[in-house]
Amino acid sequence: xxxxxxxxxxxxxxxxxxxxxxxxxxxxxxxxxxxxxxxxxxxxxxxxxxxxxxxxxxxxxxxxxxxxxxxxxxxxxxxxxxxxxxxxxxxxxxxxxxxxxxxxxxxxxxxxxxxxxxxxxxxxxxxxxxxxxxxxxxxxxxxxxxxxxxxxxxxxxxxxxxxxxxxxxxxxxxxxxxxxxxxxxxxxxxxxxxxxxxxxxxxxxxxxxxxxxxxxxxxxxxxxxxxxxxxxxxxxxxxxxxxxxxxxxxxxxxxxxxxxxxxxxxxxxxxxxxxxxxx
Numbered sequence: 001x002x003x004x005x006x007x008x009x010x011x012x013x014x015x016x017x018x019x020x021x022x023x024x025x026x027x028x029x030x031x032x033x034x035x036x037x038x039x040x041x042x043x044x045x046x047x048x049x050x051x052x053x054x055x056x057x058x059x060x061x062x063x064x065x066x067x068x069x070x071x072x073x074x075x076x077x078x079x080x081x082x083x084x085x086x087x088x089x090x091x092x093x094x095x096x097x098x099x100x101x102x103x104x105x106x107x108x109x110x111x112x113x114x115x116x117x118x119x120x121x122x123x124x125x126x127x128x129x130x131x132x133x134x135x136x137x138x139x140x141x142x143x144x145x146x147x148x149x150x151x152x153x154x155x156x157x158x159x160x161x162x163x164x165x166x167x168x169x170x171x172x173x174x175x176x177x178x179x180x181x182x183x184x185x186x187x188x189x190x191x192x193x194x195x196x197x198x199x200x201x202x203x204x205x206x207x208x209x210x211x212x213x214x215x216x217x218x219x220x221x222x223x224x225x226x227x228x229x230x231x232x233x234x235x236x237x238x239x240x241x242x243x244x245x246x247x248x249x250x251x252x253x254x255x256x257x258x259x260x261x262x263x264x265x266x267x268x269x270x271x272x273x274x275x276x277x278x279x
Contacts, residue, residue: 003031003112003277007089008102008136010037010117011074017150018117019078021239021269023085024153025145028179029279031113035078037093038101039067067095099135106140112277115145137244137263143172143273146263153269156184157237158210159230162202165243168276170206173241174213175279184210185237187220189229196223213279227261234268241271 005026009015026033071093082089094101106114118133137144158173160166170186177184186206188199203219210217222229234240244259263270 003029004110005031005033006102006106006109006111006114006142007033007035007078008038008098008114008116008132009035009074009078010098010132011070012117014117014147015074015077016081018115018147019081020150021147021153022115022145023082023087024180025113025115025176025271026082026087027085028176029113032088032090033082034090034092034109034111035075036102036105037071037074037091038098039070039093039095040098067093099132099139102132102136103139106136106142111142113143113145114140115147117147134260134263137270137272138260141274143271143275143277146270146272148266148269151238151269153180153238154182155237156182156239156241157187157234158184158206159187159189159240159242160202160206161188161243162198162205163243165273165276166202167206167209167243169241169243169271169273170209171213171279172271172273172277173239174210174215174217176239177210177217178213178215182238184215184217185220186210186217187222187230187233189226190221190223191226193223196221199223227258227265230258230262231265231267234262234266234270237268239269239271240266241273243273 007018007022075091079089114136116133116136118131133146137146156173156177158170160170173184186203188202190196190199199221203221207217207219222233242259242262259272263272
């Protein structure tokens, strides 16, 4: 059965990047897609303005440029770009809070993967995980591809700490690397020189997983702060893959959450593996 992707689409500049990058991934996985456009609810104070007759036939602004009109334009672009990658796509739209509705659709629809775009940003914008992409990456139970930039996926970096979800991220990266004929690097970060031996063991186990998928792989061990080291290593990569343990709110408050911090601050595309996909 083809894996199912949910794409959270929106009429913004980053839509093209989302479609180009996710199109490559979906094609490599032999999947199919559903594009979901969630139109934000319009505050009630604007209702009267939207219903003022503005067209030659008495059409209102809401009639001419409402949700259906915007959705149609978005879906035309979605279909045109994904068709270039041979990806089957269905479309649907609803009105509501984008992050909440996307996460609910992932859960209720039983999707295998999700993909969302982000316009990036700098400074305070990047330090606050209040964006749609950040919330989806945090609360989705399915792996989430967060698209930051439009690029051909030629260099993939999979991070491992020896955990089960990290192994799943490596396996997914290897599968994609083999299908795309891309380079794959497996990285493990040791917090101190004393722990470098554990990191070496982690990357060797990751490399073995990658080879089992038929991918060629190189290994990399670095010592330093985990988040900062991953971010530095990912700058030269087209796609970063890492597992996420889904920490509780209290754990995030006390010790932070590496994967979510990486999503917020990375310059490249990030695949957050929240569960082990069937490949």
